[in-house]
Amino acid sequence: MCQQLPRWLSGWSFELFHPEVGRHRWAVPYARSARPVNFMNRTRHCIAILALSLACITAPCMAAVAWPEKSVRLLVPWAPGGSTDVVARIISSELTKRFKQTVLVDNRPGAGSILGMHLAAASPPDGYTFMLTSTAYGHLLNKQQAKGIEYSKSYEPVALIGLGDSVLTVHPSLPVKNVKELIALAKAKPGELFYSSSGIGGFPHMNTELFKLMT
Known part of the structure; x- marks a missing residue:
């Protein structure tokens, strides 16, 4: 995705x-x-x-x-x-x-x-x-x-x-096709999904933290 x-x-x-x-x-x-x-x-x-x-x-x-x-x-x-x-x-x-x-x-x-x-x-x-x-x-x-x-x-x-713009991507093996399905999967499996970014305090990191707060 x-x-x-x-x-x-x-x-x-x-x-x-x-x-x-x-x-x-x-x-x-x-x-x-x-x-x-x-x-x-x-x-x-x-x-x-x-x-x-x-x-x-x-x-x-x-x-x-x-x-x-x-x-x-x-x-x-x-x-x-x-x-x-x-x-x-x-x-x-x-x-x-x-x-x-x-x-x-x-x-x-x-x-x-x-x-x-x-x-x-x-x-x-x-x-x-x-x-x-x-x-x-x-x-x-x-x-x-x-x-x-x-x-x-x-x-x-x-x-x-x-x-x-920033783009959200996931590995092909993850069974999701859109952001809605990704959110549902993350809620169903708390603590099991991991993400990567350019580093602590960077824009991708802060984007992800905001995404977590909003979902």
């Missing part, structure tokens, strides 16, 4: 953040209030919006100089090769061409993205450090997982880059 879960339960997104700048908050074209863009089908459109977003967020503090004057760092709190890293490299390649300055992907994995997010929060809000990650990990930040980081105060959202 392979079935796509509803977007409100399984949907995830890539979002670009900038270190929070205290009381100076600028209006940027952040896609939460706009129609979401499918990254794989609308890559060039996303890059154009992102370039405009970065220009808007840095313009007030750099009106006297051209931005960027030097390389821009794009933090990815995950190891190379993952989905976030792949998206970051597509973005960095296109923005490097547009900005005429290098946009360098800086992978800082560890502790389920917490190490990279700490580094992003501690970076100067000067327009030269950005972080690309999933909304899931931003919302999961709490006092137990990331001491010293307050999601609403440590980051400034810049742009929604793309959306994706």
